[in-house]
Amino acid sequence: MKEQTMKRWMLSAAIGYCAATLPCHAAEPVQIPKEEFEQMLDSYQLVLRDYVEPADRKKLFTEAIRGMMSALDPHSRYLDKADLEDLERIHSGQYVGIGIGVEMINGQVLIRDVAENSPADKQGVRAGDSIVAIDGAPLFGLRDSQVASRVHGEPGTKVELTLARRGNTPLRTLSVERATLQEHTVTVQHLDGDIARIRIAEFGGNTAAELIAALRQLDGPRPVKGIVLDLRNNPGGLLPAAVAVAGAFLPQGAMVFSSTGRIPESNSKITVSPRFYGKPGSADACEQLPAFAQDVPLAVLVNGASASAAELVAGAIQDHGRGKLFGTRTYGKGSIQTVFPLTDESAIKLTIARYYTPNGREVQAQGIVPDVAIAPAVARGDDALLFREADMANHLPASSAVPETEASQRPVAEDSKTFGSAGDRALQAAIVQLHPALPSGQALGSVWRGISAMLRLPGS
Structure with missing residues (x-):
């Protein structure tokens, strides 16, 4: 496929980021080792000729590509039709499912995140659970996209999940x-002391507009005196949405991150600019910011x-x-992927760069260390x-060594239902930081002055 006809997506955690934000250059020719290529063709011919049953030629090539990608880091992979539909779902913000994200780790199907108020959330499915079977069928040997396809279905139908947690807990079936x-990603909670908690569950196609609507609502006759931006349990999402969110609190032109890779278009400095978060021909969303x-x-x-x-x-x-970070060290996914289409129903997702904070700190396999370390009030045990x-097989290593004590620490799975409650220690500490005059014991004493409301855009 010719370079200029390729539709590309720059990715964060397997979610699209329009490549129009970064310059594209003509691909340089790559020298293909003749001996290795001939070995692959010989193997292909051998299977077609001698395998016990006639082999599916298309499937052989597809699996050959998939196998090649599996030799790279865990975020580089072959994408089939279902995978591409999932990418489009992220952009549209609407899909049929139960509200979970999964990934394969050491042969286990691990639930990475659970959307708040989704069917899975209401039934007690939690991040950190692993799926053993779906509708009674074991998942051994399946890819995460195959698992996702089993979970998806028609609205109103049911799927049976058999779940396990680490430790000596029995299997449970839900x-x-x-x-x-419809993925609404922004919620607002009004707290004592004229403090507002804005939670962003994921960076989706509507996140920037939802955040702007939230900030405009807060810009009333009695403006808030501080904002707590809650990014806990946020698995990532669209990079343009993330840049727009950063731009809501940082000035135009401020650097958000830089990226470094082998190809010229992967070496960039991303700033707060419509070039990096806007759609061509559309108005600058940040112009609507109060x-x-x-400066809040x-x-x-x-x-x-x-x-x-x-x-x-x-x-x-x-x-x-611009603000202090409270909580525990973050996950450490600091690489960027690009999707290169092969056909209308297939593509390759390839890691092309690492990204760094404005001060040049590497995120990959290290994470971000908060300014104020606050452990969760209640840990659910080792099973959580x-x-x-850094725990993922074949993960892209950090460029610099990670201290062993930090690398060996694993986070506790926190239930998002506890966020914003009276026992939310990280939120308590953040409120005291923003409103020193408010006694710490009172900071969450009457945490709800209003109902935590999901902001909905007109027509959504």
Whole structure:
């Protein structure tokens, strides 16, 4: 396929980032070793000729590509039709499912994140659970995309999940009803002391607009005196959305992150600019921001499940001194992927760069260390520990060595239902930081002055 006809997506955690934001250069020819290529062709011919049954030629080539990608880092992979549909789902913000994200780690199907108020969330599915079987069928040997296809289905139908947790806990089976889910990613909670907690569950296609709507609502006759930006359990998402979120609190032109790779277009400095978060021909969304957003006191909450684009936003705010980070060290997913289409129904997702915070700190396999370390009030035990990026097989190593004590620490799986509650220690510390006059024991004494509301855009 010719370079100029390829539709590309720059990715964060397997979610699209329009490549129009970065320059593209003509691909340089690559010398293919003749001996290795001939070995592959010989193997292909041997299978076609001698295998016990006639082999599917298309499947052989597809699996050959898939196998080649599996030799790289865990975020580089072959994408089939279902995978590409998932990418489009992220952009549209609507899909049929139960509200979970999964990934394969050491042969296990691990639930990476659970969307708040989704069918899975309501049935008690939690991040850190592993799926043993779906509708009674074991998942051994399946890819994460095959697992996802079994979970997806028609709205109103049910899927049966058999789940396990680490430790000596028994298996449990839950029946979860599929639904058409509209991903609203921003919620607002009004706290004592004129503090607002803005939670971003994921960076999706509508996140920037939802955040701007939230900030405009907060810009009333009695403006807030501080904002707590909650990025805990945020698995990442669209990089343009993340840049727009950073731009809501940082000035135009401020660097959000830089990226470094082998090809020229992967070496870039991404700043708060419509070039990097806007759509061609559309108005600058940040022009609708109320003025107070740029100077209102800010605190950011992160944990071990804050990944990728969430780490990028947190790192930018921290490096620019715009606000302090509270919580635990983040996940450590600091690489960028590009999708290169092969056909209309297949593509390759390839890691092309590492990204760094504005001050040049590497995120990959290290994560972001908060300014104020706050452990969760209640840990659910060893069975609730989560994996980090550095735990994944074949993960892209950090350029610099990670201290062994930090690398060996694993985060506790926090239930998002506890966020914003009276026992939320990280939130308590952030509120005291923003409103020193408010006694710490009172900071969450009457945490709800209003209902935590999901902001919905007109027509959504």
